Amino acid sequence: MLAFHNDYLYTLVELSRFYMEPYRKVAIAKQEFYDTFFSQNMVGRSVAAFYELFERMTRHYPKPEFEITETIINDQKVKVHQEIVISKTFCKLLHFKKSGKLNQEKMLIVAPMSGHNATLCRGTVEGLLPFYDVYITDWTNARDVAVEEGYFHFDDFVDYVIEFLHVIGKSTNIMAVCQPSVPVLAAISLMSADADPYVPKAAILIGGPIDTRKNPTGVNDYAAEKTIQWLESNVITKVPWSYPGFMRDVYPGFTQLSGFMAMNMQTHLKAHTDLFQHLVTGDGESATAHKKFYNEYLAVMDLPAEFYLETVNIVFKKHSLPRGKLVCNAQIVDPGKITKTALLCIEGERDDISGRGQTKAAIDLCKNLPDNMKKYHLQKDVGHYGLFNGRKYREAVVPLICDFINKIPPLKE
DSSP: OOOOOGGGHHHHHHHHHHHHHHHHHHHHHHHHHHHHHSTTSHHHHHHHHHHHHHHHHTOOOOOOOOOOOEEEETTEEEEEEEEEEEEOSSEEEEEEEESSOOOOOEEEEEOOOSSBOGGGGHHHHHHHTTTSEEEEEEEOOGGGSOGGGOOOOHHHHHHHHHHHHHHHOTTOEEEEESTTHHHHHHHHHHHHHTTOTTOOSEEEEESOOSOTTSSOOHHHHHHHHSOHHHHHHHTOEEOOTTSTTTTOEEEOHHHHHHHHHHHTHHHHHHHHHHHHHHHHHTOHHHHHHHHHHHHHHTOBOOEEHHHHHHHIIIIIISOTTTTTOOEETTEEOOGGGOOSSEEEEEEETTOSSSOTTTTTHHHHHOTTSOGGGEEEEEETTOOTGGGTSSHHIIIIIHHHHHHHHHTOOOOOO
């Protein structure tokens, strides 16, 4: 009997999707039938709900769009137009350009490159748009990048951040959501060491793994326990022939998603049980909210294998940044060089991805930054996602960011 090789995992998943597609089409037809002819009784709605859940659980979720067309500024609607500022092999820099002439500070949101699309930060963008001229990194799904386009390493991520800051211009504020906190802090450190005039005015690190030795979570433990060789053999696979990135080594999004789902399986099971009840009882508002969240959450992207493995090694195994051992482009990364970029570190009280104290560690690493230019905040009663999306983000985190940036003292020449 032939042993299964992990290189074919992606192909196996694609074949399973292909095999299930006819059943999914049948489920769609039957759902529509029962919704049309039997929606007036409980049995009919229950059968329709069953088929809808089956269809959603077997669906391949495409990358969503931001679909942000307006914002509210001073009680007035302002139109927003999304444009591509610069297009790199593994990322596009997007700008949410507003109509009219507004004198707003610039804010670059560095979205996580950890399995979900940048649209997971849609709420992050919407919350900041009334107050800032917002840009965001829109990372490319690695399966869509041809092998001949080359690799994407941790150093490339740092280089992208620096280049984007140069493109946007001086005095830009930068926000790192989770995973990018380490490469963003590295980028600012290198820029500061080089006296780069485009160094950011302020850096906001949200739920980031700056020092994963502090209060390690299940995510941290998993990454620390598995050897790089084990990860390379068990979670890295090759892109199948049906995508432009055929034969590229990737850490597939479906693997990352399964890990996140397993961490909170009871929560996800309950959410889908609740959806079934909402569909049966006709609670359209709750059902729509569920679908909106999971349409985003279940749309995943693949990471370049080399970037994933290097990140695990640098952040979760060697703890290179907090230990002063991180080297980017043959240069030691020293956050102590940061003297002109104000720093705000935000953590969530119930964050099960980045434990309490992991982001705060950046405060001590930036030892030469004046105390009045750095601040730590623990947001009560929120988990990881709630730090950058949802009501508490809009009502508590966004005002905190605005207040912090507005109170940054002028730099002494």
